[in-house]
Amino acid sequence: MITKNKIDSFIEKIPPSPKIIKETLLLVNQGELTKAAKVAGEDMALRTYLKNIVNKPIYGFTNEVNDLSQIFAILGLSLTKQTVYNYMISLLSPDKWVLFKLNKKTFYELQADLSKNWEKILKYLNISDKEMYNAITLLPSSIIITEALFFEHLDDVKLLRETKAIDFNTILSRLCGVSLFDICEEIAKKWEMNEVIYKVIQSSSGTKQSGNKEIDTLGKWMHLLLFYELSKPIFIEARLNDFIDFQIDFVADIYSEFAEVMEIS
């Protein structure tokens, strides 16, 4: 069904990060938000994406924000970088989703929800490391990878999953010895993302721990956040609820705190 060659070819086809993105990220890293906004504005798609994301209800602005400098100023350094990374990941998403019932709008919705709630969690945990803010951006790439690798095998996967409760990550690992999160790591490396980002993502799979206490704690929060989001009607309808296995024991000890942060009653 899926071979190691197919995975290698998928990774090979991932384009390097665009020049404008690189420049924007460099300027953001230097704290030059105004200059960064100017450079980002040269990419029409990036400009539109940023406007769409920031004007989603979860960001809570009453009036529409259109000006890129204003958007960057409102977001601040950490969230601007996070949003640009989100844009990079969105470039990998297919024009037409087959396996999952997603579209650009719902995918952006997922990215925005994850980012805002991740911010809440980091604030609660008193973590100010900027790279930790960016870590969440790589998580949705696991969904894109699943779509890309499995969409041609829709019927086979359906039959297989009706016979055995087996998630996409397990199928991939058993067939090729590579997990969805290993591929996320490859993408992060190709795009020269910070090491901490893919370490947290690997840990958030719930099946591969890093051994670093802080990273593994964040992985745990990220795993629970992912399933909190995937339990929303819109994403259940998109067939995302069981695309990877929820490791309930992995997150059991932080559930009460999580419920408090997310105001679940």
Place this chain on the structure above:
Amino acid sequence: MKAVLKKGVAVFTPQGFLDGNNTSELLSIDDIESAINLKADMILVSLKKVIFFNKNGLDAFTKLFHAVRKKNHSIVGFCDYDAIKYDAIRKFFGDQIDFSLYKTSDIASLFSSGFKETDKTVLLYSPDKSQRTAMAIDLHDGGYNPIVAQTEEEFNDKASKKELYDYIIDLTYLGHMGQKIATRVAGNAIIYTVSQFLDAEINDKFNIEYHKNSLNVGFRLFIFDAYKTISMNVHALNFFSKLASSAAEYNATISIVGMSFNKTPESFKETLEDSGIIFYEQMDDILQNKELLKELGASSASNIKNKRTINKQTVTELPSFISATVGTIEMMTNAKAIKNGVKIDNIFIDDKKDKIASSIGYYGDLDGMVILVFPIIIAKKACELLIGEQTDDIELILDTLAELVNIVGGKIKTLLADENINVNITLPRTYGNIDSLLEVIENKKGVQVDLSFNDDKFLFFLTR
């Protein structure tokens, strides 16, 4: 979300958070319809991977449960939870609970009429005496040996010696008993348990499709355990007479055990005997008598009266069958298949050693049976994706092989549907050695295709 069927139990496994807003997306009417079509005895929602639920979340499921029960008479409920979740559900629904709760899906399968494992010792406890009794009766009817703990202390004491029991049941609640006729398999005989008054309802409660499939896959002895039957009327008499006639076509035997005719006319017994049904007083009269078992056909499945031959339509569709089989094995092994030869004849298996087999029947616009014969080494390889690790446990391999053949059957169904040929598939059957397979198909002509995957030989046989 699709249900996964195992041991007669269809289980939905939602993940994450369940509240009133998302339940209808998790489990739609279409999903329930598909589960009903799986002919499961039970339809359950597993809470194994649910970290949060509230009453609204469960309410939406219970509404669906009612719809299923009304339509299908299946047992419905929740499974796979811990004590906290169990207490929460009991608290939410109080005495109004009209669905079942099983601590694990394995425990649920003990109460499923389609589960075949018998002669197991089961320790059980419930603080509610009527529940303890109901569970014990149900388990006993299913062929298990229930040991009921009368107090929590007694239960904890006994449960500490886990090795003495095959299953330990607590935190379980039987909402409604299944209304279907319980079925179990003892050796090569199928035992149906009937009770109370047998009337026209037996036609609804008896799974005729299961029975027909059992005949098709080679079972020849069917025993009705009627110890608890009080009486039967003329509708039930007609039912048994018709069943006996259809069994005769396959040279199968129907027998009724333990039936008392105190409240049923003796003339009914004569009528049933005339139609070929044999009566016994005790189950052991049959099951412990090997000679009699052989005579009744339970030790051999080869003597089918109506031998049917492979026809043109089946041969025309042969590419679909091969494609489904090869596609599935290729998917499972990530290896390419090579076709070595095709012939129409009786099955020929060169070397019977270290080989296992599985079969699945199909019926509808076309009917027949696909048989796959694997060297154990390929079966193990093909099942690794489903098992997740290498294993030498032959029971596990056979069990998984049945799942694999089920996937093949599903694929055949899809491929034929593309050509407007509608078929249904039977439950798969596995054979731990080639001799037991040959008992069923030795004299049947069919299409044999020899295939190889990475130089390992594999046999496909299609017959009717």
